[in-house]
Amino acid sequence: xxxxxxxxxxxxxxxxxxxxxxxxxxxxxxxxxxxxxxxxxxxxxxxxxxxxxxxxxxxxxxxxxxxxxxxxxxxxxxxxxxxxxxxxxxxxxxxxxxxxxxxxxxxxxxxxxxxxxxxxxxxxxxxxxxxxxxxxxxxxxxxxxxxxxxxxxxxxxxxxxxxxxxxxxxxxxxxxxxxxxxxxxxxxxxxxxxxxxxxxxxxxxxxxxxxxxxxxxxxxxxxxxxxxxxxxxxxxxxxxxxxxxxxxxxxxxxxxxxxxxxxxxxxxxxxxxxxxxxxxxxxxxxxxxxxxxxxxxxxxxxxxxxxxxxxxxxxxxxxxxxxxxxxxxxxxxxxxxxxxxxxxxxxxxxxxxxxxxxxxxxxxxxxxxxxxxxxxxxxxxxxxxxxxxxxxxxxx
Amino acid sequence: xxxxxxxxxxxxxxxxxxxxxxxxxxxxxxxxxxxxxxxxxxxxxxxxxxxxxxxxxxxxxxxxxxxxxxxxxxxxxxxxxxxxxxxxxxxxxxxxxxxxxxxxxxxxxxxxxxxxxxxxxxxxxxxxxxxxxxxxxxxxxxxxxxxxxxxxxxxxxxxxxxxxxxxxxxxxxxxxxxxxxxxxxxxxxxxxxxxxxxxxxxxxxxxxxxxxxxxxxxxxxxxxxxxxxxxxxxxxxxxxxxxxxxxxxxxxxxxxxxxxxxxxxxxxxxxx
Numbered sequence: 068x069x070x071x072x073x074x075x076x077x078x079x080x081x082x083x084x085x086x087x088x089x090x091x092x093x094x095x096x097x098x099x100x101x102x103x104x105x106x107x108x109x110x111x112x113x114x115x116x117x118x119x120x121x122x123x124x125x126x127x128x129x130x131x132x133x134x135x136x137x138x139x140x141x142x143x144x145x146x147x148x149x150x151x152x153x154x155x156x157x158x159x160x161x162x163x164x165x166x167x168x169x170x171x172x173x174x175x176x177x178x179x180x181x182x183x184x185x186x187x188x189x190x191x192x193x194x195x196x197x198x199x200x201x202x203x204x205x206x207x208x209x210x211x212x213x214x215x216x217x218x219x220x221x222x223x224x225x226x227x228x229x230x231x232x233x234x235x236x237x238x239x240x241x242x243x244x245x246x247x248x249x250x251x252x253x254x255x256x257x258x259x260x261x262x263x264x265x266x267x268x269x270x271x272x273x274x275x276x277x278x279x280x281x282x283x284x285x286x287x288x289x290x291x292x293x294x295x296x297x298x299x300x301x302x303x304x305x306x307x308x309x310x311x312x313x314x315x316x317x318x319x320x321x322x323x324x325x326x327x328x329x330x331x332x333x334x335x336x337x338x339x340x341x342x343x344x345x346x347x348x349x350x351x352x353x354x355x356x357x358x359x360x361x362x363x364x365x366x367x368x369x370x371x372x373x374x375x376x377x378x379x380x381x382x383x384x385x386x387x388x389x390x391x392x393x394x395x396x397x398x399x400x401x402x403x404x405x406x407x408x409x410x411x412x413x414x415x416x417x418x419x420x421x422x423x424x425x426x427x428x429x430x431x432x433x434x435x436x437x438x439x440x441x442x443x444x445x446x447x448x449x450x451x452x453x454x455x456x457x458x459x460x461x462x463x
Numbered sequence: 464x465x466x467x468x469x470x471x472x473x474x475x476x477x478x479x480x481x482x483x484x485x486x487x488x489x490x491x492x493x494x495x496x497x498x499x500x501x502x503x504x505x506x507x508x509x510x511x512x513x514x515x516x517x518x519x520x521x522x523x524x525x526x527x528x529x530x531x532x533x534x535x536x537x538x539x540x541x542x543x544x545x546x547x548x549x550x551x552x553x554x555x556x557x558x559x560x561x562x563x564x565x566x567x568x569x570x571x572x573x574x575x576x577x578x579x580x581x582x583x584x585x586x587x588x589x590x591x592x593x594x595x596x597x598x599x600x601x602x603x604x605x606x607x608x609x610x611x612x613x614x615x616x617x618x619x620x621x622x623x624x625x626x627x628x629x630x631x632x633x634x635x636x637x638x639x640x641x642x643x644x645x646x647x648x649x650x651x652x653x654x655x656x657x658x659x660x661x662x663x664x665x666x667x668x669x670x671x672x673x674x675x676x677x678x679x680x681x682x683x684x685x686x687x688x689x690x691x692x693x694x695x696x697x698x699x700x701x702x703x704x705x706x707x708x709x710x711x712x713x714x715x716x717x718x719x720x721x722x723x724x725x726x727x728x729x730x731x732x733x734x735x
Contacts, residue, residue: 077640115732209547344624347617347618347621347624348614348615348617348618348621349618349621349622350621362659364658365617365656365657365658366610366614366617367617367618381656383657446500
């Protein structure tokens with residue numbers, strides 16, 4: 068990944084972080100961001116990002132500048148700005164500190180531009196991040212890509228794939244700057260338990276709620292949308308009131324209210340995820356589209372794809388294609404040695420005791436697994452067809 | 464002088480990390496380097512036993528890190544090699560009582576004095592593992608030709624790569640050439656194919672190694688032991704020499720086969 072002095076991009080797979088130096092002047096940060104994004108145009112595709120503002124609080128016009136840059140250069144949509152609770156607390160702590168900082172929040176609260184409804188989790192209809200008008204800065208920016216359409220058992224849009232990766236490889240954040248996947252649908256995800264500050268919700272502010280209460284409605288937990296006001300009681304109550312009002316609003320204006328906005332929501336199978344390393348034991352890759360692995364998938368690794376899985380190497384780990392119920396999905400590998408495959412909701416186990424077929428470890432035998440009559444079949448791959456036939460059944 | 468810190472790790476326990484550490488340390492010292500071996504397996508120390516230095520322990524790693532003694536006081540000179548030192552782990556503490564930064568600081572200090580710092584990593588991938596890989600500039604993975612050990616090695620390689628320790632090198636321990644030839648054991652190609660890392664060496668299973676370990680003398684001092692010769696080659700490779708891999712061939716003679724069938728051969732391999 069290209070790097071400039073002020074912008075650093077780290078990440079791999081479905082997890083990419085932008086970090087922008089928050090000590091440089093805003094103009095410089097802005098320029099570097101634009102240059103960087105221009106340099107790698109095409110690398111990022113539609114989606115939404117959340118922005119951690121770091122230590123600085125910016126004015127609304129600066130916020131919209133960043134939003135404009137991202138949108139213009141990459142088509143990414145900024146869904147919200149957030150920062151750690153400490154920054155918020157400090158920003159509002161003393162009058163002097165408040166004076167020192169531009170008060171974008173109040174600005175927003177006074178002129179609630181009803182451009183957008185509160186952020187609402189796709190499933191529950193509960194507001195994701197209640198909080199309003201956000202301080203805004205350029206700096207540490209978190210763009211996280213994850214499955215926009217939840218896999219079964221996952222709640223809402225604050226999905227887990229990235230967190231899972233982080234759990235598996237706690238060091239991942241610092242790691243592997245060079246193997247970034249391309250063309251990933253990007254969806255907001257909050258990484259850690261910093262509080263979420265929701266720009267959109269801030270704009271949305273209903274008239275009744277005071278600016279202060281709105282400001283402080285900070286949702287503490289990233290995974291759970293339940294908001295927890297940080298401030299005193301009265302503020303908290305007001306905040307909650309505001310939230311409840313907001314959570315009702317989407318039903319009133321359905322067309323505009325869905326979140327993420329329709330254009331930011333990648334369709335299933337929209338993009339492929341390209342993994343340019345060997346997936347080793349313990350690594351879990353989840354993606355809504357197709358997954359292509361430029362290497363092996365070792366035993367103990369897991370690939371879960373909404374679409375097809377193509378492994379340009381040996382597939383020995385767990386592969387689950389069509390995870391959202393697509394029974395037309397296939398799994399292709401140059402060497403298909405998995406003991407267990409899943410397509411859609413069907414599971415198949417390799418018929419023979421694997422391991423005996425290893426005599427010709429170097430040879431390549433392209434095979435494709437497909438689903439027919441509720442059974443997974445594995446056949447030698449000769450060419451791409453609409454319908455596959457023959458092969459060995461992997462009984463469920 | 465600027466030394467190099469190498470961590471010996473495996474994920475799975477019991478594959479021979481400690482023995483490998485002792486032998487590589489001794490081997491590098493035999494080649495004239497100043498070497499310190501560092502046992503980070505706090506609470507379950509045994510590098511000192513393998514090196515036969517158990518009786519000399521006064522201070523340990525945790526004492527150094529908590530500044531109860533000077534660094535030089537905790538270093539135990541080897542019986543055989545004056546240029547080889549051991550810093551033993553504490554036996555009465557646990558792995559959470561030190562952290563990666565402290566160990567890194569310690570290793571940076573040692574690098575000023577020594578050519579090689581060899582870290583014996585504990586099994587597992589928890590705090591002890593993170594401590595041990597923190598200071599390392601290079602990593603050596605030890606595995607045995609078993610599926611379980613390979614699975615763990617694969618995981619550890621993933622974790623090392625995620626920690627910016629790229630291109631770890633692999634030692635396959637306890638290979639039984641006879642079994643490999645009969646197809647009952649994974650061979651080198653299978654393992655390298657799976658793990659996709661460079662191979663540093665192969666060590667045959669060897670009764671002499673067990674004897675030597677029990678006596679507290681690294682087997683590398685035993686010129687006749689195949690495993691000792693394997694460790695000499697590995698050490699040379701670490702030191703930058705280009706040595707071919709050991710040729711592990713089962714004995715081909717008629718009498719050996721007869722002995723093997725009768726179950727009285729002591730070891731089924733020899734080295735070429």
